[in-house]
Amino acid sequence: MRASFVFSEVITGLRRNITMTIAMILTTAISLGLLGGGLLIVRTIGKMQANFLSALQVEVNLDDAVSAGDPNCTQSICAGLRADLTNYPGVVSVQFQNRNQTFAKAKAEFSNDPEMEQLVRPEAFPASLLVSLQNPTQSGVISAAFASKAGVRDVDDQGVFVQKLTDLLNGVRNATFLIALIQALAALMLISNTIQVSAFTRRTEVGIMRLVGATRWYTQLPFLLEAVVAGVVGAVLAVGGLVVAKVAFLDNIFGSVFSSTIIPKIGLLDIASVSPWLLLAAVGISALTGYVTLRLYVRL
Amino acid sequence: MGDTGTTHGVKVDSPLVIRLEHVSKTYKSSTRPALDNVSVDMDKGEFVFLIGPSGSGKSTFLRLLLREEVPSKGRVYVSNFDVAKMARRRVPRLRQSIGCVFQDFRLLATKTVAENVAFALEVIGKPRHTIRKVVPEVLQLVGLDGKADRMPNELSGGEQQRVAIARAFVNRPLVLIADEPTGNLDPDTSQDIMLLLERINRTGTTVVMATHDHSIVDSMRRRVVELSLGKVVRDDARGVYGVGR
């Protein structure tokens, strides 16, 4: 196989159909960019759940009577709740925290806000049972089962918030994947079409190649490579697009609005780790489309 | 020299290169067979004219040798290839041992004379140093050594056909197939092309040429196989185009 020959054929082919080539590359790039965006969201959701949910505890806050009268959780209501929670399926551990301990924690949180620190009183805080779950996303179950029990004031379930956020991000992810898929179909048809046009423009060449006994592999490789080269260029553009999108938009939006740590920032490292998949998808899809097109639609 | 087209025994002194055994070919879109029970042998080094009116099956005959078509019935052998039966992936090997020339030259307009010839070797993966050596040689053989860097549209029809012949011959094929190679050329130029084909034939290459040019056939006095409506109606060792035409 003469590499230089095949290479020059590929370049000639791509340049001959330059507008088509650009359309093919851009469509592929957009599709892959969206795919990459979707993958980044998947990573973000994963990180968010790992960072936040694993440390998350459901706080079962006890009512005033219990908070005031049972500082060690020894009386029947509190002890009963603790036992029920401990035996509840999916619960890993239950830890009691009395009113003063809750107060101390709150005070520590307000330490840089002296006015608030002055205002808070232990009586404003409930005693709590802090529940750690095997699967933190299932906090809602605890809330449903225990919120209305005797001695319970309310169940403070931050998992619900994280779950809502996760659902939202999942929705965005699905929409992104859907658009990526539609774009991928467009890219697929463009690739197929470009190869057919390319094969038609070069029918004399291909006819001669067949006649002098070039193998099928040799006649088809330039077309296949054309598609793959366009796919790879598309993938590179897509990765570039993701970096630009991160620096220009995401960093600004998340930097100001979400200064909290709930949604982890998307870093260059995240983009770097999804890019091989984009490249792989580009090469795989373009090569497969090329191969199928050559088999089905081009008589070489 | 094969003196009859129906001899089936393999000759010891002059090995067979081409053999058709009871070959019929009916195209899907037609009812009349393009070739009808054709049996012909051709030996190594023969020069054979395939004649007959338009539509008599000459091109079909040649396409069967190249396995551009497969016969509906019968068998086709070229060298030691069982052409009709061979696996598709071996077809390139067959075609590498056959050179082809056509009425319409089929040169690549974007490549120079030398590049056109080199192309035939590049696409079958010949090494570059071989190509650099044999392309000038073959251009000299066809009388185009001064015109290696010309583009096809800067050449006369006869010169373009010489390029096509150089390309067909550069890989030293066993068989050279020419389908009406003089069809687009004036009589003088045609004579030059015939001289060139004769020269190639003298190197031991079997030449099979389809034509309906009377004067060429008559002046060459070579073997003539005549087709009519897909049937072999004549096979003369030293023929002329035919009486009464």
Ligand SMILES: Nc1ncnc2c1ncn2[C@@H]1O[C@H](COP(=O)(O)OP(=O)(O)O)[C@@H](O)[C@H]1O
């Ligand atoms: N690809 C084809 N499909 C259908 N019929 C064909 C095809 N090629 C040739 N034919 C028919 O086969 C017959 C022989 O054609 P051809 O071999 O081209 O003859 P020649 O070269 O002697 O003019 C003609 O009747 C022609 O119409």
Ligand SMILES: [Mg+2]
């Ligand atoms: Mg013909």
